[in-house]
Amino acid sequence: MAHFDQELSALRNLLLTMASHAEAAVRQAVDAVINRDYDLAMQVRGGDVAIDRFEVEVDEMAIRLLSKAPLAGDLRLIAVTMKISQNLERVGDEATKIAKRARDLSQEAPLKLIVPIPKIAELALQMLHTSLDAFVNQDAAAARALIPQDKVVDALNKEVHRQLANQMIENPETIARCLNFMVVAKSLERIADHAKNVAEEVVFLCEAEDIRHSGKTNAAALSKPAEGSA
């Protein structure tokens, strides 16, 4: 294998190691919420430093490779790796936010959950895992198939917020805990957003097509009144 190919392979492997840390952090943070596990929550918070360090390492390696003036698929791979790494770092931040709320919730009386937080967690984690699999396999079709799931997570998050708001009105003593669950749900929804971003980058990597914001662009074009219309 040529030197440059070895370096590209090392960059890809570094990103995948970072991804496994980010994915594990989310999984542990969710477990900490569900199992009211203070120690696990604190462990996740400590692990975020490692994910931040990975982001810096990926950037350093990518910039070193960019200085060798790569082109075509190599150029796209390096650019996409930098963007995915940024998304994974934010996934790590969201895991930390969830862990912080898990820590607080573990110190309070349990609140019987009627809201679908485990379901959002499962979906968000599945999206993250699938998007990273699509990166590994350079599978644009899998990446594209994943993107609509973000809407499902958005809808679930809204449902959680609505239910928690009702609970806070009905039982004001649960407000603090409900607010913590709201933050957890919002963080999971953001993790799904990052998974969607990763999937969009995978499509760019495979097909050189930038599909970011295409839904919004199309919606804006549809809502724009035709020229000359009243």
Add this chain to the structure above:
Amino acid sequence: MLMTIEPEKLRPGNPMVAPRPALPRDKASAPAERGQSAVSTRELSIFFGQNQVLKQVNLEVSAKAVTAIIGPSGCGKSTFLRALNRMHDLVPIARVQGQVRLFGEDIYGPQVEAVQIRRRIGMVFQKYNPFPTMSIGDNVTVGLRLNGLSKRAALTERTEQALTMAALWDEVKDRLDAPAVSLSGGQQQRLCIARALAVQPEVILMDEPASALDPLATARIEDLILELKKNYTIIIVTHNMQQAARISDETAFFYLGQLVEFGATSKLFTNPSKKQTEDYVTGRFG
């Protein structure tokens, strides 16, 4: 339409061929517009003896743009470039088939003189080649004088114009009588560009013009090319893909005498359509 030109018969000095009028340069025509086709080839093939080195190339070069020709050594890119101003006429065993059109006019047409074509399509070579026994000023005006311009004032004016366009005037204006070879390599190459510009060509062909220069001199040549494209059509052969990416609007990739891919440089270097192109630009060729 396919046609065959036998270079021997096209030489102006060949007594077998009656002198032909030059390709008229239409002074009244509107200046070339960016996007307009400046040079186009149709089924262009070139043979050296029995060896076909260029195979039915169809290419449209846009006016007032930089078009880069890339490809591995021996792929036919320099052969292609030289066909565009009839340099192969000077090679007895060379045979050209197909058409090359300059703003629609067939440069290999029966009424067309190669000398006039070379005035309209200038060329800059890899190794800077000023006339060593001539001064800086004489190097610039030699083409004009050969074309019959003798008025001192006009020659002086064109010298300054050409050297200014070649970004060399400020560096040599006080020593125009100095030998051209007293200049640095980068300056000598810009002098060659000034020499090409002095005869007011419409197209400038460049065959690896910066490959013998250091990075600073290369940067000056690249800046110059980007300035020149405002007024000229430039076709450049380069081995340096980063250079092609920096300065060209469109890029053509040649391999084994064939045009493999041609398109916007930004597209070809980020998302080439052909696997051969991808392999070449990423250094995984062969």
